[in-house]
Amino acid sequence: MASSVSVDEHAARIARMLAPLLLTRMTEELPLEQSLGRTTAEDIRSAVDLPLFRNSQMDGFAVRAADVVSVPIALEVSGDVPAGHAVPVVLTPGTAIRIMTGAPVPSGADAIVPAEDTEVVLGRDDDLSGAVVEIRRAPESGAFVRERGSDLRRGEVIVPEGTRLAPRHLAALAAAGVVFVKVLARLRVGVITTGAELVQEGRPAEFGQVFDANGIALAALVEEAGATVSYRGSSNDELDSFERVLAEAIAVSDVIVTSGGISKGAYEVVREVLQPRGAEVGSVAMQPGGPQATAIVDGVPVLSFPGNPVSTQVSFTVFLRALLRDAAGLPQIPTEPAVLAAPVRSVPGKRQFLRGRRLSDGRVEQASGAGSHLVAGMARSDVLIDLPADAVDLPAGADVTVWTL
Amino acid sequence: MASSVSVDEHAARIARMLAPLLLTRMTEELPLEQSLGRTTAEDIRSAVDLPLFRNSQMDGFAVRAADVVSVPIALEVSGDVPAGHAVPVVLTPGTAIRIMTGAPVPSGADAIVPAEDTEVVLGRDDDLSGAVVEIRRAPESGAFVRERGSDLRRGEVIVPEGTRLAPRHLAALAAAGVVFVKVLARLRVGVITTGAELVQEGRPAEFGQVFDANGIALAALVEEAGATVSYRGSSNDELDSFERVLAEAIAVSDVIVTSGGISKGAYEVVREVLQPRGAEVGSVAMQPGGPQATAIVDGVPVLSFPGNPVSTQVSFTVFLRALLRDAAGLPQIPTEPAVLAAPVRSVPGKRQFLRGRRLSDGRVEQASGAGSHLVAGMARSDVLIDLPADAVDLPAGADVTVWTL
Numbered sequence: 001m002a003s004s005v006s007v008d009e010h011a012a013r014i015a016r017m018l019a020p021l022l023l024t025r026m027t028e029e030l031p032l033e034q035s036l037g038r039t040t041a042e043d044i045r046s047a048v049d050l051p052l053f054r055n056s057q058m059d060g061f062a063v064r065a066a067d068v069v070s071v072p073i074a075l076e077v078s079g080d081v082p083a084g085h086a087v088p089v090v091l092t093p094g095t096a097i098r099i100m101t102g103a104p105v106p107s108g109a110d111a112i113v114p115a116e117d118t119e120v121v122l123g124r125d126d127d128l129s130g131a132v133v134e135i136r137r138a139p140e141s142g143a144f145v146r147e148r149g150s151d152l153r154r155g156e157v158i159v160p161e162g163t164r165l166a167p168r169h170l171a172a173l174a175a176a177g178v179v180f181v182k183v184l185a186r187l188r189v190g191v192i193t194t195g196a197e198l199v200q201e202g203r204p205a206e207f208g209q210v211f212d213a214n215g216i217a218l219a220a221l222v223e224e225a226g227a228t229v230s231y232r233g234s235s236n237d238e239l240d241s242f243e244r245v246l247a248e249a250i251a252v253s254d255v256i257v258t259s260g261g262i263s264k265g266a267y268e269v270v271r272e273v274l275q276p277r278g279a280e281v282g283s284v285a286m287q288p289g290g291p292q293a294t295a296i297v298d299g300v301p302v303l304s305f306p307g308n309p310v311s312t313q314v315s316f317t318v319f320l321r322a323l324l325r326d327a328a329g330l331p332q333i334p335t336e337p338a339v340l341a342a343p344v345r346s347v348p349g350k351r352q353f354l355r356g357r358r359l360s361d362g363r364v365e366q367a368s369g370a371g372s373h374l375v376a377g378m379a380r381s382d383v384l385i386d387l388p389a390d391a392v393d394l395p396a397g398a399d400v401t402v403w404t405l
Numbered sequence: 406m407a408s409s410v411s412v413d414e415h416a417a418r419i420a421r422m423l424a425p426l427l428l429t430r431m432t433e434e435l436p437l438e439q440s441l442g443r444t445t446a447e448d449i450r451s452a453v454d455l456p457l458f459r460n461s462q463m464d465g466f467a468v469r470a471a472d473v474v475s476v477p478i479a480l481e482v483s484g485d486v487p488a489g490h491a492v493p494v495v496l497t498p499g500t501a502i503r504i505m506t507g508a509p510v511p512s513g514a515d516a517i518v519p520a521e522d523t524e525v526v527l528g529r530d531d532d533l534s535g536a537v538v539e540i541r542r543a544p545e546s547g548a549f550v551r552e553r554g555s556d557l558r559r560g561e562v563i564v565p566e567g568t569r570l571a572p573r574h575l576a577a578l579a580a581a582g583v584v585f586v587k588v589l590a591r592l593r594v595g596v597i598t599t600g601a602e603l604v605q606e607g608r609p610a611e612f613g614q615v616f617d618a619n620g621i622a623l624a625a626l627v628e629e630a631g632a633t634v635s636y637r638g639s640s641n642d643e644l645d646s647f648e649r650v651l652a653e654a655i656a657v658s659d660v661i662v663t664s665g666g667i668s669k670g671a672y673e674v675v676r677e678v679l680q681p682r683g684a685e686v687g688s689v690a691m692q693p694g695g696p697q698a699t700a701i702v703d704g705v706p707v708l709s710f711p712g713n714p715v716s717t718q719v720s721f722t723v724f725l726r727a728l729l730r731d732a733a734g735l736p737q738i739p740t741e742p743a744v745l746a747a748p749v750r751s752v753p754g755k756r757q758f759l760r761g762r763r764l765s766d767g768r769v770e771q772a773s774g775a776g777s778h779l780v781a782g783m784a785r786s787d788v789l790i791d792l793p794a795d796a797v798d799l800p801a802g803a804d805v806t807v808w809t810l
Binding site for chain 1: 437438441451455456457458460462464487488489490491492493503505506507508509520521551555556557561563564571572573574575576577578579580581582584600601602603606607610611612613614615616617618619620621622623624625626628629641642668669671672712713714718776778779780781782783784786810
């Protein structure tokens with residue numbers, strides 16, 4: 001057993017192990033329809049002008065402003081352009097063409113007169129052939145005309161690199177005809193739980209067995225941090241069993257997390273398999289979460305957390321969450337200062353991550369006992385109260401640091 | 406055309422239309438594995454005690470504290486309980502049983518002596534038959550024993566109603582053997598865009614056509630608000646076409662949103678189909694987003710937004726987002742006060758929702774022109790700057806309200 005290291009030292013070791021994955025910034029091309037919430041891996045430039053063509057901002061009549069200087073004036077209706085009309089239309093000077101919002105402005109026209117400033121005085125709304133429209137307001141040149149490219153020019157950036165794609169980004173990309181986008185790939189994280197006592201979901205627990213809480217917790221933490229679960233497996237305490245799931249996980253993962261099997265007991269399958277492969281197996285001066293191991297197996301970083309469910313979740317939060325969020329381009333969840341609402345007891349020599357709750361006044365209090373098996377107590381918590389290794393008992397009102405869960 | 410109503414009046418009308426859906430609070434049973442991020446529809450109580458059985462907090466030796474009053478003392482090792490051991494074990498008084506973390510404490514034992522306070526003085530670590538262990542520290546009764554039910558008692562609430570399920574909740578539920586959870590159902594929202602000029606993703610745009618930005622934007626907004634897209638369709642300007650997609654959407658949806666086809670033009674398919682069915686088609690005193698319609702068709706609320714892409718997105722944000730988030734049990738995104746970093750021009754008589762950007766100092770500035778076709782400008786924005794109907798031009802430093810996109 002290696003000697004004890006600090007939380008910061010262990011975090012730095014894990015950051016170094018994952019640095020190549022973060023530097024490489026693997027990317028993938030995704031259909032726009034599947035890219036909500038993903039992070040762009042490049043500036044996405046437009047291949048077109050937006051608007052695509054000069055079009056009308058109003059339902060009304062397209063005219064030459066020079067023809068409508070003194071109003072009212074009656075103009076022959078020489079055509080009709082609904083939206084989506086596929087043939088370029090030319091305005092005969094001295095006439096008007098009916099036009100719908102978004103429809104291409106006829107060439108020769110330079111202004112739109114909104115329908116409410118007009119009246120069809122001869123002809124019918126549903127048959128404009130031979131109709132005459134009275135124009136009641138003189139437009140300025142350019143009135144209600146949306147010029148091609150006035151929103152975005154061809155070649156301009158629609159969405160810059162590093163943007164987490166929201167609905168409004170998808171709208172702009174779709175409007176520019178973008179169908180695929182290059183986004184940061186999700187890191188593929190394999191999740192392995194270990195322990196002969198674990199029962200997987202849906203099976204009954206015999207005496208001495210417990211339902212596996214770590215598999216679902218780690219998988220959910222991985223997803224929440226913007227990575228994807230590439231493998232889920234569980235091993236009993238036989239070396240062969242762990243060797244097998246580890247090999248399966250390695251084949252499909254960029255990173256592997258394991259729970260259990262790394263402390264000083266007699267059946268520590270993760271330690272026994274990984275130590276001969278060069279794993280660092282040791283102790284971090286923290287509670288919960290003391291036993292920790294890391295290894296690189298066939299080039300894949302393996303982070304081994306202790307098996308108590310609170311230890312597993314705290315380890316992920318402290319050592320892996322920020323790295324996965326970084327890889328996914330998600331905003332970090334910063335630690336924050338807070339004030340204790342009630343005294344807490346610390347254990348000098350080890351950094352404490354107490355499970356706590358934020359009160360409505362912003363202060364925090366402990367929400368669960370210290371035991372690393374108190375999985376229901378963890379569910380009642382929404383922060384980790386981070387006490388430094390040299391803290392002794394702290395009174396109400398003391399300043400602490402909290403990690404938001 | 407009905408007369409103009411205020412934003413608040415129109416929002417209240419839509420809230421009334423959706424009230425039955427919100428009051429009913431439809432629920433569904435989901436496998437725990439699929440419930441991350443969903444909201445519990447009931448208190449979820451435990452059918453078991455947690456821990457499930459009295460177990461060891463440490464690797465070490467289970468003893469009777471009364472046998473280990475003066476130390477050091479040598480005890481015969483009468484057994485070995487690995488984690489997951491399936492047979493209840495009884496401690497013979499005056500002996501010790503080796504035990505692993507999490508393993509059931511033998512009946513008759515009332516304390517665990519951690520391995521570091523012991524030494525096996527006769528026998529081998531891998532074969533304890535006939536071994537003797539020296540106990541070097543006298544434990545108190547109860548030391549390192551996790552009592553059954555000390556985390557949670559059978560019948561207690563693991564996760565209360567209205568909880569958005571995070572990884573730590575899934576862990577506690579899994580630990581208690583919960584396999585299915587009752588969560589709020591996602592509202593099923595049908596999305597229909599209209600307009601003969603619309604081209605769907607992946608097809609080329611002919612002259613006069615535009616790529617449909619509203620379908621993907623509304624679908625993404627619906628998903629982001631915790632509902633699910635039950636239908637996606639697009640209609641041209643023929644009544645038959647809209648009738649058909651509307652019928653398809655109604656068959657599978659709790660709510661329908663449409664874009665386009667509700668203003669004063671000559672080819673307003675949504676207005677023409679819905680008005681005979683009792684739709685309220687009118688104008689809301691807002692920019693963008695003036696034309697608005699609502700209807701209840703075959704019992705399904707239909708909200709019809711105008712077709713300009715900025716108008717569509719602003720309408721969803723102002724009128725529907727909060728209701729869908731409420732139905733999903735998601736936290737609301739409150740409007741907030743902010744200060745203008747630069748002057749803005751308002752149009753008196755209509756409430757303005759300018760597309761804006763939050764600066765690093767917290768002030769906001771306009772990020773796009775006022776045109777409701779400026780879809781790329783909307784993508785550059787992260788707030789809507791909400792100016793009241795009576796606002797005239799506002800100087801830098803003016804107080805405004807912002808909606809976070």
